[in-house]
Amino acid sequence: MYHLLKGLHEHLTRKEEFSVIIIGLDGAGKTTLLEKIKTLYNEIPGLTPDKIGPTVGQNTGKINLSSTILQFWDLGGQRGIRNIWHKYYDDCHAVVYVIDADDRERLGEGWEVFDSVLSAPQILGIPLLLLANKQDSPLSLSVEEIRHDYEEWHQRKLESARKSRHAEDNSSARRERIASLDVMGVSAVEGTGVRAAVDWLFLRVQNSRRESARNGERN
Numbered sequence: 001m002y003h004l005l006k007g008l009h010e011h012l013t014r015k016e017e018f019s020v021i022i023i024g025l026d027g028a029g030k031t032t033l034l035e036k037i038k039t040l041y042n043e044i045p046g047l048t049p050d051k052i053g054p055t056v057g058q059n060t061g062k063i064n065l066s067s068t069i070l071q072f073w074d075l076g077g078q079r080g081i082r083n084i085w086h087k088y089y090d091d092c093h094a095v096v097y098v099i100d101a102d103d104r105e106r107l108g109e110g111w112e113v114f115d116s117v118l119s120a121p122q123i124l125g126i127p128l129l130l131l132a133n134k135q136d137s138p139l140s141l142s143v144e145e146i147r148h149d150y151e152e153w154h155q156r157k158l159e160s161a162r163k164s165r166h167a168e169d170n171s172s173a174r175r176e177r178i179a180s181l182d183v184m185g186v187s188a189v190e191g192t193g194v195r196a197a198v199d200w201l202f203l204r205v206q207n208s209r210r211e212s213a214r215n216g217e218r219n
Protein backbone atom coordinates (compact mmCIF):
# COMPACT_ATOMS: atom_id res chain seq x y z
CA MET A 1 0.00 0.00 0.00
CA TYR A 2 2.81 2.38 0.95
CA HIS A 3 4.53 1.77 -2.38
CA LEU A 4 1.26 2.26 -4.26
CA LEU A 5 0.62 5.60 -2.56
CA LYS A 6 4.24 6.64 -2.97
CA GLY A 7 4.07 5.78 -6.68
CA LEU A 8 0.82 7.73 -7.05
CA HIS A 9 2.27 10.73 -5.24
CA GLU A 10 5.37 10.63 -7.41
CA HIS A 11 3.24 10.39 -10.52
CA LEU A 12 1.07 13.35 -9.50
CA THR A 13 3.96 15.56 -8.45
CA ARG A 14 6.30 14.55 -11.26
CA LYS A 15 7.62 17.54 -13.14
CA GLU A 16 7.86 17.54 -16.84
CA GLU A 17 11.32 18.13 -18.23
CA PHE A 18 12.03 20.06 -21.42
CA SER A 19 15.35 20.44 -23.20
CA VAL A 20 16.44 23.82 -24.49
CA ILE A 21 19.54 24.24 -26.65
CA ILE A 22 21.50 27.50 -26.63
CA ILE A 23 23.42 28.09 -29.84
CA GLY A 24 25.05 30.97 -31.71
CA LEU A 25 28.51 32.12 -32.79
CA ASP A 26 31.50 31.83 -30.49
CA GLY A 27 31.71 34.82 -28.21
CA ALA A 28 27.98 35.62 -28.46
CA GLY A 29 27.61 35.08 -24.71
CA LYS A 30 25.84 31.70 -24.49
CA THR A 31 27.77 30.35 -21.51
CA THR A 32 27.56 33.67 -19.71
CA LEU A 33 23.80 33.50 -20.24
CA LEU A 34 23.49 29.93 -18.96
CA GLU A 35 25.54 30.74 -15.87
CA LYS A 36 23.38 33.81 -15.23
CA ILE A 37 20.23 31.68 -15.54
CA LYS A 38 21.70 29.28 -12.92
CA THR A 39 22.46 32.20 -10.61
CA LEU A 40 18.96 33.63 -10.95
CA TYR A 41 17.07 30.35 -10.52
CA ASN A 42 19.23 27.97 -8.48
CA GLU A 43 20.50 28.00 -4.93
CA ILE A 44 24.03 27.36 -6.13
CA PRO A 45 25.08 30.33 -8.27
CA GLY A 46 26.58 29.88 -11.72
CA LEU A 47 30.07 30.97 -12.71
CA THR A 48 30.86 34.66 -12.96
CA PRO A 49 32.04 35.96 -16.38
CA ASP A 50 35.71 36.05 -15.32
CA LYS A 51 35.61 32.27 -14.79
CA ILE A 52 34.16 31.46 -18.22
CA GLY A 53 36.28 30.42 -21.21
CA PRO A 54 35.34 29.34 -24.74
CA THR A 55 33.20 26.19 -24.80
CA VAL A 56 34.62 23.15 -26.48
CA GLY A 57 31.71 20.74 -26.42
CA GLN A 58 28.78 21.54 -24.16
CA ASN A 59 27.73 22.94 -20.79
CA THR A 60 24.53 21.96 -19.12
CA GLY A 61 22.28 23.43 -16.47
CA LYS A 62 18.89 22.65 -15.02
CA ILE A 63 16.34 24.93 -13.44
CA ASN A 64 13.20 24.03 -11.54
CA LEU A 65 10.09 26.05 -12.31
CA SER A 66 6.66 25.56 -10.74
CA SER A 67 5.55 22.51 -12.73
CA THR A 68 8.45 22.14 -15.08
CA ILE A 69 12.16 21.50 -15.31
CA LEU A 70 14.10 23.24 -18.03
CA GLN A 71 17.28 21.43 -19.01
CA PHE A 72 19.66 23.71 -20.91
CA TRP A 73 22.37 22.58 -23.32
CA ASP A 74 24.85 25.35 -24.12
CA LEU A 75 26.79 24.27 -27.20
CA GLY A 76 30.17 25.62 -28.30
CA GLY A 77 29.91 28.09 -31.17
CA GLN A 78 33.37 27.99 -32.74
CA ARG A 79 33.31 27.31 -36.47
CA GLY A 80 34.83 23.83 -36.25
CA ILE A 81 32.39 22.56 -33.65
CA ARG A 82 29.08 23.97 -34.92
CA ASN A 83 28.51 20.79 -36.88
CA ILE A 84 27.59 18.95 -33.67
CA TRP A 85 24.55 21.16 -33.03
CA HIS A 86 22.33 19.13 -35.31
CA LYS A 87 22.80 16.09 -33.07
CA TYR A 88 20.75 17.89 -30.43
CA TYR A 89 17.94 19.00 -32.74
CA ASP A 90 15.87 15.81 -32.58
CA ASP A 91 15.54 15.80 -28.80
CA CYS A 92 15.17 19.47 -27.95
CA HIS A 93 11.92 21.26 -27.18
CA ALA A 94 13.11 24.82 -27.80
CA VAL A 95 16.04 26.64 -29.39
CA VAL A 96 17.67 29.84 -28.18
CA TYR A 97 19.88 31.52 -30.75
CA VAL A 98 22.15 34.13 -29.19
CA ILE A 99 23.51 36.96 -31.30
CA ASP A 100 26.11 39.47 -30.16
CA ALA A 101 24.27 42.75 -30.77
CA ASP A 102 27.47 44.63 -30.02
CA ASP A 103 29.56 43.01 -32.76
CA ARG A 104 28.43 44.59 -36.04
CA GLU A 105 31.31 43.04 -37.94
CA ARG A 106 30.12 39.51 -37.28
CA LEU A 107 26.38 40.07 -37.73
CA GLY A 108 26.50 38.72 -41.30
CA GLU A 109 28.24 35.56 -40.15
CA GLY A 110 25.73 35.30 -37.31
CA TRP A 111 22.81 35.51 -39.78
CA GLU A 112 24.40 33.00 -42.14
CA VAL A 113 24.58 30.48 -39.30
CA PHE A 114 21.11 31.46 -38.03
CA ASP A 115 19.77 30.83 -41.51
CA SER A 116 21.15 27.33 -41.56
CA VAL A 117 19.53 26.70 -38.16
CA LEU A 118 16.18 27.89 -39.55
CA SER A 119 16.61 25.43 -42.41
CA ALA A 120 16.88 22.39 -40.15
CA PRO A 121 13.67 20.39 -40.64
CA GLN A 122 13.88 18.78 -37.16
CA ILE A 123 13.31 22.12 -35.44
CA LEU A 124 10.93 23.74 -37.87
CA GLY A 125 7.96 23.29 -35.56
CA ILE A 126 9.51 24.01 -32.19
CA PRO A 127 9.78 27.34 -30.34
CA LEU A 128 12.77 29.43 -31.34
CA LEU A 129 13.90 32.58 -29.58
CA LEU A 130 16.44 35.03 -30.93
CA LEU A 131 18.28 36.80 -28.13
CA ALA A 132 20.08 40.06 -28.86
CA ASN A 133 22.73 39.87 -26.16
CA LYS A 134 25.09 42.50 -24.69
CA GLN A 135 22.37 45.15 -24.38
CA ASP A 136 24.46 46.69 -21.59
CA SER A 137 27.01 47.79 -24.17
CA PRO A 138 26.37 51.41 -25.21
CA LEU A 139 26.86 50.68 -28.92
CA SER A 140 24.86 47.49 -29.12
CA LEU A 141 21.96 47.27 -31.58
CA SER A 142 18.48 47.33 -30.07
CA VAL A 143 15.96 44.51 -30.51
CA GLU A 144 14.27 46.42 -33.33
CA GLU A 145 17.58 47.12 -35.07
CA ILE A 146 18.59 43.47 -34.79
CA ARG A 147 15.28 42.29 -36.25
CA HIS A 148 15.59 44.83 -39.05
CA ASP A 149 19.20 43.84 -39.76
CA TYR A 150 18.22 40.19 -40.09
CA GLU A 151 15.24 40.95 -42.34
CA GLU A 152 17.43 43.09 -44.61
CA TRP A 153 20.13 40.43 -44.70
CA HIS A 154 17.53 37.81 -45.56
CA GLN A 155 16.03 39.92 -48.35
CA ARG A 156 19.49 40.48 -49.84
CA LYS A 157 20.11 36.74 -49.73
CA LEU A 158 16.83 35.96 -51.50
CA GLU A 159 17.58 38.63 -54.09
CA SER A 160 21.06 37.34 -54.89
CA ALA A 161 19.74 33.75 -55.01
CA ARG A 162 17.08 34.92 -57.48
CA LYS A 163 19.69 36.63 -59.67
CA SER A 164 21.99 33.65 -59.71
CA ARG A 165 18.99 31.32 -60.16
CA HIS A 166 20.10 29.49 -57.08
CA ALA A 167 17.28 27.67 -55.29
CA GLU A 168 16.80 29.30 -51.89
CA ASP A 169 14.38 28.00 -49.28
CA ASN A 170 11.54 30.50 -49.34
CA SER A 171 8.79 28.08 -48.33
CA SER A 172 5.71 29.36 -46.58
CA ALA A 173 6.73 27.57 -43.35
CA ARG A 174 10.00 29.42 -43.38
CA ARG A 175 8.43 32.77 -44.27
CA GLU A 176 5.96 32.34 -41.44
CA ARG A 177 8.73 31.51 -39.00
CA ILE A 178 10.67 34.64 -39.97
CA ALA A 179 7.59 36.86 -39.89
CA SER A 180 6.66 35.67 -36.40
CA LEU A 181 10.21 35.53 -35.11
CA ASP A 182 10.47 36.40 -31.43
CA VAL A 183 13.43 38.61 -30.60
CA MET A 184 14.26 39.70 -27.06
CA GLY A 185 17.08 41.82 -25.69
CA VAL A 186 19.23 40.59 -22.83
CA SER A 187 22.42 41.34 -21.02
CA ALA A 188 23.83 38.01 -19.89
CA VAL A 189 26.40 39.84 -17.77
CA GLU A 190 23.95 42.09 -15.94
CA GLY A 191 20.99 39.71 -16.11
CA THR A 192 18.55 42.19 -17.63
CA GLY A 193 15.88 40.50 -19.74
CA VAL A 194 16.99 37.02 -18.67
CA ARG A 195 13.90 36.24 -16.57
CA ALA A 196 11.64 37.45 -19.38
CA ALA A 197 13.44 35.08 -21.77
CA VAL A 198 13.04 32.14 -19.37
CA ASP A 199 9.33 33.00 -18.92
CA TRP A 200 8.97 32.96 -22.71
CA LEU A 201 10.60 29.53 -22.89
CA PHE A 202 8.43 28.18 -20.07
CA LEU A 203 5.20 29.31 -21.75
CA ARG A 204 6.20 28.26 -25.23
CA VAL A 205 7.33 24.73 -24.35
CA GLN A 206 4.06 24.21 -22.47
CA ASN A 207 2.02 25.46 -25.40
CA SER A 208 3.91 23.50 -28.01
CA ARG A 209 3.51 20.35 -25.90
CA ARG A 210 -0.26 20.89 -25.88
CA GLU A 211 -0.30 21.48 -29.62
CA SER A 212 1.75 18.32 -30.18
CA ALA A 213 -0.60 16.32 -27.96
CA ARG A 214 -3.57 17.63 -29.93
CA ASN A 215 -1.87 16.70 -33.18
CA GLY A 216 -0.76 13.35 -31.81
CA GLU A 217 2.86 14.23 -32.43
CA ARG A 218 6.00 14.13 -30.28
CA ASN A 219 6.14 16.16 -27.09
Ligand SMILES: Nc1nc2c(ncn2[C@@H]2O[C@H](COP(=O)(O)OP(=O)(O)OP(=O)(O)O)[C@@H](O)[C@H]2O)c(=O)[nH]1
Nearest residue numbers: 026027028029030031032054055077134187188189
Ligand atom coordinates in the same frame (compact mmCIF):
# COMPACT_ATOMS: atom_id res chain seq x y z
N1 LIG B 1 29.23 43.43 -22.30
C1 LIG B 1 28.80 42.17 -22.31
N2 LIG B 1 29.68 41.18 -22.52
C2 LIG B 1 29.19 39.91 -22.53
C3 LIG B 1 27.83 39.61 -22.30
N3 LIG B 1 27.66 38.28 -22.37
C4 LIG B 1 28.88 37.76 -22.62
N4 LIG B 1 29.80 38.74 -22.70
C5 LIG B 1 31.24 38.57 -22.94
O1 LIG B 1 31.43 37.96 -24.22
C6 LIG B 1 32.53 37.06 -24.19
C7 LIG B 1 32.12 35.68 -24.65
O2 LIG B 1 31.20 35.13 -23.73
P1 LIG B 1 30.88 33.56 -23.66
O3 LIG B 1 29.72 33.38 -22.75
O4 LIG B 1 32.10 32.79 -23.37
O5 LIG B 1 30.46 33.29 -25.17
P2 LIG B 1 29.97 31.90 -25.82
O6 LIG B 1 28.85 32.25 -26.72
O7 LIG B 1 29.69 30.90 -24.77
O8 LIG B 1 31.24 31.47 -26.70
P3 LIG B 1 31.69 29.97 -27.13
O9 LIG B 1 31.69 29.14 -25.90
O10 LIG B 1 33.06 30.14 -27.73
O11 LIG B 1 30.70 29.49 -28.14
C8 LIG B 1 33.06 37.09 -22.76
O12 LIG B 1 34.11 38.02 -22.67
C9 LIG B 1 31.86 37.59 -21.96
O13 LIG B 1 32.19 38.23 -20.74
C10 LIG B 1 26.93 40.71 -22.05
O14 LIG B 1 25.73 40.57 -21.83
N5 LIG B 1 27.48 41.96 -22.08
Ligand SMILES: [Mg+2]
Nearest residue numbers: 030031054055
Ligand atom coordinates in the same frame (compact mmCIF):
# COMPACT_ATOMS: atom_id res chain seq x y z
MG1 LIG C 1 30.51 29.08 -24.31
